[in-house]
Amino acid sequence: MISRVWDLEKFGDSVAVIDEFGETVTYAQLKNESEAVAQAVGQRCLVFSLCRNETGSLIGYVGFMNGGIPPVLLNSHLDEELLRNLLAAYKPSYLWIPEEQYGQFEGMEIVYRSYRYMLLKTGYENTFPLYEELGLLLSTSGSTGSPKFVRQSYANVIDNAESIMAYLQLDSSERPITTLPMNYTYGLSIINSHLLAGASILVTDKGIMQKEFWNFFKEAGATSFGGVPYTYEMLDRLRFCRMNLPSLRTMTQAGGKLLLDLHEKFARYADENGKRFVVMYGQCEATARMGYLPPEKAAEKKGSMGIAIPGGKFHLIDENGSEITAPCVTGELVYEGRNVTLGYAESGADLAKGDERHGILHTGDMAQFDEDGYFYISGRKKRFLKIYGNRVNLDEMDRLIKGRFEIEAASSGVDDHLYIFLTDETKKDAVLRFVVEKTRLNSAAFQIIVIDEIPKNDSGKILYKELSEYFAE
Amino acid sequence: MTNYEKYVNVFTETFSVSAEEAVKLEYQGISEWDSVGHMGLVAAIEDAFDIMMDTDDIIDFSSFEKGKEILAKEAYGVRFDK
Numbered sequence: 150m151i152s153r154v155w156d157l158e159k160f161g162d163s164v165a166v167i168d169e170f171g172e173t174v175t176y177a178q179l180k181n182e183s184e185a186v187a188q189a190v191g192q193r194c195l196v197f198s199l200c201r202n203e204t205g206s207l208i209g210y211v212g213f214m215n216g217g218i219p220p221v222l223l224n225s226h227l228d229e230e231l232l233r234n235l236l237a238a239y240k241p242s243y244l245w246i247p248e249e250q251y252g253q254f255e256g257m258e259i260v261y262r263s264y265r266y267m268l269l270k271t272g273y274e275n276t277f278p279l280y281e282e283l284g285l286l287l288s289t290s291g292s293t294g295s296p297k298f299v300r301q302s303y304a305n306v307i308d309n310a311e312s313i314m315a316y317l318q319l320d321s322s323e324r325p326i327t328t329l330p331m332n333y334t335y336g337l338s339i340i341n342s343h344l345l346a347g348a349s350i351l352v353t354d355k356g357i358m359q360k361e362f363w364n365f366f367k368e369a370g371a372t373s374f375g376g377v378p379y380t381y382e383m384l385d386r387l388r389f390c391r392m393n394l395p396s397l398r399t400m401t402q403a404g405g406k407l408l409l410d411l412h413e414k415f416a417r418y419a420d421e422n423g424k425r426f427v428v429m430y431g432q433c434e435a436t437a438r439m440g441y442l443p444p445e446k447a448a449e450k451k452g453s454m455g456i457a458i459p460g461g462k463f464h465l466i467d468e469n470g471s472e473i474t475a476p477c478v479t480g481e482l483v484y485e486g487r488n489v490t491l492g493y494a495e496s497g498a499d500l501a502k503g504d505e506r507h508g509i510l511h512t513g514d515m516a517q518f519d520e521d522g523y524f525y526i527s528g529r530k531k532r533f534l535k536i537y538g539n540r541v542n543l544d545e546m547d548r549l550i551k552g553r554f555e556i557e558a559a560s561s562g563v564d565d566h567l568y569i570f571l572t573d574e575t576k577k578d579a580v581l582r583f584v585v586e587k588t589r590l591n592s593a594a595f596q597i598i599v600i601d602e603i604p605k606n607d608s609g610k611i612l613y614k615e616l617s618e619y620f621a622e
Numbered sequence: 623m624t625n626y627e628k629y630v631n632v633f634t635e636t637f638s639v640s641a642e643e644a645v646k647l648e649y650q651g652i653s654e655w656d657s658v659g660h661m662g663l664v665a666a667i668e669d670a671f672d673i674m675m676d677t678d679d680i681i682d683f684s685s686f687e688k689g690k691e692i693l694a695k696e697a698y699g700v701r702f703d704k
């Protein structure tokens with residue numbers, strides 16, 4: 150079989166995957182097992198994969214990617230109603246699910262099983278045609294269950310993984326441990342780049358707040374992990390800097406801007422303990438990574454997300470679209486590189502679309518660079534927040550609430566703190582329950598504020614600036 | 623308020639559950655008690671009992687019952703006489 154992404158044969162008996170229960174899968178086994186899943190599908194068609202950080206989930210993913218079968222990667226805990234809507238909109242031919250979730254899909258034919266995952270045939274007819282280079286579909290939010298996906302090509306995935314491997318200097322001695330969901334672009338990029346390097350991936354669905362995670366970390370000798378800003382806040386609370394972790398080499402951070410004092414603290418910890426702390430920048434629309442701050446600059450350039458990754462290029466444009474050439478002037482960040490994805494899909498019909506971006510991405514992030522050419526993110530053009538690393542679109546949030554309750558609602562906030570303004574006091578608790586259920590985010594991220602009237606201008610546009618006075622420090 | 627009542631209160635307030643539900647709680651047993659919820663729980667417990675918990679105890683705090691055992695340790699000295 151021709152492998153479209155990874156040459157697994159090259160690493161033969163090296164270990165590719167180790168799970169928390171001690172089960173290992175070599176590269177040779179990964180090749181056989183993943184090809185078997187692809188063969189069970191037997192044709193190029195769309196698959197929905199309900200992901201967990203488990204061996205079976207990974208084997209399916211590798212099989213689909215190498216076998217030319219585009220998967221839509223979703224969290225296995227996605228709200229059932231949202232999942233049903235996605236199924237109806239995209240009509241995948243197969244599902245790759247954890248065995249224990251079969252109850253959700255009773256009646257569908259079980260075609261194949263491997264490592265506690267099963268392949269189900271959906272039976273949808275009139276499925277949608279797929280563009281020949283379409284490799285993978287990922288959600289931008291991962292949470293609100295929006296039917297909008299980013300279309301990534303095989304070349305996108307390979308190019309970005311190669312670039313990450315180069316700037317992080319990854320080789321087969323690496324043992325990254327999973328700390329992020331694999332359906333999340335950052336978590337997936339760790340898997341993609343390390344499989345290319347022939348490294349051993351430590352998979353666990355346990356989190357950093359659990360003893361089992363740290364036992365596995367120490368026993369299996371993890372060398373690296375990635376974290377969003379909230380991960381680092383939790384690590385700080387765990388007094389991470391006092392933990393004895395001799396196997397650890399590298400900590401990476403992405404998914405939003407880290408608080409300055411935490412950036413400094415972890416940079417100093419890394420420096421003093423012979424480890425690397427690498428702040429990075431990226432988006433699902435650019436496969437995963439676009440920028441990184443070289444670890445030797447971590448302390449000196451705190452607050453910066455760094456420079457473009459190998460093969461990529463950043464520039465800034467002003468409101469008229471002209472390039473900004475002077476340092477310390479804010480403009481929209483534009484990225485160019487082969488990892489810029491094809492575009493979005495908002496319906497099954499969009500799966501036939503080709504490359505709409507041609508290697509150029511307007512990131513929607515506002516940034517500036519300093520005299521040395523290091524970039525700093527200063528804000529966003531669009532209305533969204535990052536909650537625990539997940540993008541949450543505020544307009545979409547308003548639409549969800551209005552659609553369900555038929556009341557006035559406006560959301561605003563800062564990263565990790567979303568404020569929902571309502572005028573109807575009686576709906577307060579129900580709205581909170583609803584948004585937690587829909588986003589699957591902890592309720593600590595949301596605060597409902599009841600006000601007399603949502604401030605609007607003459608043409609009825611909501612004045613978000615006035616709302617921000619309710620939560621500004 | 624006894625220490626036990628205080629302890630139950632931390633759970634009922636952090637996770638919006640009843641006292642009957644609180645005593646049966648385990649990490650990830652409800653969606654609210656995830657890693658984010660855990661951080662909030664630990665902060666609330668540290669506040670309520672005016673203690674600073676060790677890393678090992680924070681990650682070992684896997685249920686309502688386990689938490690009681692941890693807090694009763696000498697380092698924290700929280701006594702749960704009912």
